[in-house]
Amino acid sequence: MNAHFDPTHGSALRLPQPYLLFLADTVDAGFAKTAFGLRDWAGDKCVGEFAIGATVSTGLPVMTPAQARAAGARALVIGVANSGGVIGDTWIAPLVEALEAGLDIVSGMHARLSEIPELAEAAARLGRRLIDVRVPPTGLRVGTGAKRTGKRLLTVGTDCALGKKYTALALSSAFAARGVDVDFRATGQTGIMIAGGGMPMDAVVSDFEAGAAEMLSPDADPDHWDVIEGQGSLFHPAYAAVSLGLLHGSQPDVIVVCHEPGRTVMLGTEGFATPTIEEAIALNLELGARTNPAIRCGGVALNTSQLDPDEAARLIAAESERLGLPVADPIRGGAAFDALVEGCLK
Amino acid sequence: MNAHFDPTHGSALRLPQPYLLFLADTVDAGFAKTAFGLRDWAGDKCVGEFAIGATVSTGLPVMTPAQARAAGARALVIGVANSGGVIGDTWIAPLVEALEAGLDIVSGMHARLSEIPELAEAAARLGRRLIDVRVPPTGLRVGTGAKRTGKRLLTVGTDCALGKKYTALALSSAFAARGVDVDFRATGQTGIMIAGGGMPMDAVVSDFEAGAAEMLSPDADPDHWDVIEGQGSLFHPAYAAVSLGLLHGSQPDVIVVCHEPGRTVMLGTEGFATPTIEEAIALNLELGARTNPAIRCGGVALNTSQLDPDEAARLIAAESERLGLPVADPIRGGAAFDALVEGCLK
Structure with missing residues (x-):
């Protein structure tokens, strides 16, 4: 990502939408809070869900990344957490599949997407973005205290x-x-x-x-x-x-x-x-x-x-x-x- | 630096001392405030000064990096600033000379030492440290508020x-x-x-x-x-x-x-x-x-x-x-x- 144009430089983060929600292999609803929150509060920005063995469901249509892209999705969101905030080995192939289908990947996990070599390589090859929402945008400025309108x-x-x-x-x-x-x-x-x-x-x-x-x-x-x-x-x-x-x-x-x-x-x-x-x-x-x-x-x-x-x-x-x-x-x-x-x- | 053991992990920064003060090519005393501050407040930790054309002086003994190392110095400190906080091209050879003499380099400039390829290469080759004091140590923890003694x-x-x-x-x-x-x-x-x-x-x-x-x-x-x-x-x-x-x-x-x-x-x-x-x-x-x-x-x-x-x-x-x-x-x-x-x- 570092070598590419950063569309968030000097402004707040902006994420590609709508989303495909990735549930991975989650069997405990408590670990799918992000997906449920997105369904409840941004349901109009979620085209479907995608899993690799999960037993929980948001009730949204089940789609492959390619189907989601055809339905207008712009990004796959990792909608689940686990106790360490890590990206499982079995998740990597489906995440690469999403990149290949034309989706960016959005994550709030502790692990950085760009530090996983397979994802970094695929994103660079395909011109896709790996977006860690825990990472602030670049180009932040010190405050001025100047009064704003609105x-x-x-x-x-x-x-x-x-x-x-x-x-x-x-x-x-x-x-x-x-x-x-x-x-x-x-x-x-x-x-x-x-x-x-x-x-x-x-x-x-x-x-x-x-x-x-x-x-x-x-x-x-x-x-x-x-x-x-x-x-x-x-x-x-x-x-x-x-x-x-x-x-x-x-x-x-x-x-x-x-x-x-x-x-x-x-x-x-x-x-x-x-x-x-x-x-x-x-x-x-x-x-x-x-x-x-x-x-x-x-x-x-x-x-x-x-x-x-x-x-x-x-x-x-x-x-x-x-x-x-x-x-x-x-x-x-x-x-x-x-x-x-x-x-x-x- | 990232691949090496970080002695500051989980604690405050600790710098190698005593210092050799680097004045570079500074002709305006206002830009040598760091060197003067170190002389005034940490004079017992400064063995001498080293310049490449500077007209300002701290009054400390003039030394080469090798002479400073022989006198006990552990680090060269960049004791000057310029308007952009940048490390000048003409500074790089003398900084590499300091690394080769066995000194670490300490900097408070905006520019990161480790992002200058010649310095990064020399430090890695020689096992020396490039220390940017603007960079916090790793391993920081959230506060607890627990009362401490002293x-x-x-x-x-x-x-x-x-x-x-x-x-x-x-x-x-x-x-x-x-x-x-x-x-x-x-x-x-x-x-x-x-x-x-x-x-x-x-x-x-x-x-x-x-x-x-x-x-x-x-x-x-x-x-x-x-x-x-x-x-x-x-x-x-x-x-x-x-x-x-x-x-x-x-x-x-x-x-x-x-x-x-x-x-x-x-x-x-x-x-x-x-x-x-x-x-x-x-x-x-x-x-x-x-x-x-x-x-x-x-x-x-x-x-x-x-x-x-x-x-x-x-x-x-x-x-x-x-x-x-x-x-x-x-x-x-x-x-x-x-x-x-x-x-x-x-």
Whole structure:
């Protein structure tokens, strides 16, 4: 890849679509989360699935790479993971088959596609691209803090891994359903595959973190919204740098704070207490005001997956009353979620 | 280098010392700042200088690479910069001469040593190292936030480029002069060359920023101090991510806030006002408390290079009175600086 023209130089990643979803030999649905996420959130960009012995299925049409190419597919996406994030030996022949059929390959695995000699050789011979979505584009710039046109919403969290991507996707869909001109802006590997582009913020060199976020959501029409997937948490002792660079560079007009009731310790730490929702609102507004003094909190997204429906509804109502803000679980939707959407757009 | 054993894997950089300072063909002293900084702050680690037509001099003995090797030198350091950060064609033969004499090469230039074929070939043939101090070590880990033993001081700033490195060096020297067991911990290229090691924090991938700072200042004896060179500013719209990761990972017991009176706009930005000293103290203490609840401000370092001695003395006294903290210009030293040192150690 290095010796070729890089279409992502100086801009966010852009992926070839639509996709053929590769399920490999996966027998555990938990390892096919990427494929299921793409089916659920980017179903119109997926022409079919392709497997070599998998027992899981997305329900999409089964196709060979050549059939998928004939149906319009531009890339094969590795839609599965395994415990080491490695590309199995038995996957290589079908991946070469996809390259030969005219498909690029998109991967979010830890292993780099270009470091597998058979794939590198075939891609070079055929003029195909091997795209690792964990690898940032080249040509990143340092941030300027200059105000950009258009409107921006960023999902932020009291912690990692509690629904920032899902909330951003759900808000983007709801905005679009109301006729709002909106783009979902992805910052992690699954989100990037769903959106067909984005910026892998956690893999960007620190000096360019805010600048990369600026590139991810460029100037837009005054009524256009970018809904930006958050990363990490300002309160996390490992990942706050990612969160602050993303907050400064996104210069959001609106934040939505994502929280999981009952989580008391920050993910992957020993003894770091999760902040309260109020603390998370206050610190994100305080720091975000540096690049957008008009920043405000549009509401709170609760991940109530551990609660039964009645408990969830009671908690959502009580938290909304307590905080004086719209509160909803985007997965449960309903009137509470409509109120959250309105709270963001008002 | 990639195919060889990497002695820095999983730890901070460590450079071979002592040095031979390479001045190349430099005629403008401003471009020899690295060499002068090494002479001033690491003079006992510099055996001599080597030039190919330079008119500037550090005053150290003039030596060939072979003479320097015989005098104990382990590495040639490129002690100069030019406007593009490039390694000139006329430099290559003398650099190969240094490799052949048994010296490694250390560079902080933008251009990578290993990407110059003649140098890469000679280093591989001779078993020598080409060390770019802008390149982080391999094997970085994500942060844990776990409390480490020993004491830590971090210099922080209202802005970039106003004396955080100089303040940390001066405090380290003053601690040592008082018999305190202390290490200067470098986070930028010049500091790393002075210290003979460190972590280029602005070049670390964001996900590892706090973890890299944790690796830079490991567990130590209870009375040992790490004095850590700060980077950027929490208030800078481009670089705050670097500053927050460094703050969280350093978990300082004491911060010293560095400020340049009269600077009103953040470096490299259009219209971002510099914060007040009080704002910088408050935000660094607020965010630093996440990983060290006992964090406190030891005082303020003013860069008064734009003032005459009387003006500087009056301002230092007035600011100390106003803030209720020790305030000093480390370059001017004196009783005010002694009070700052005592304020940090108390």
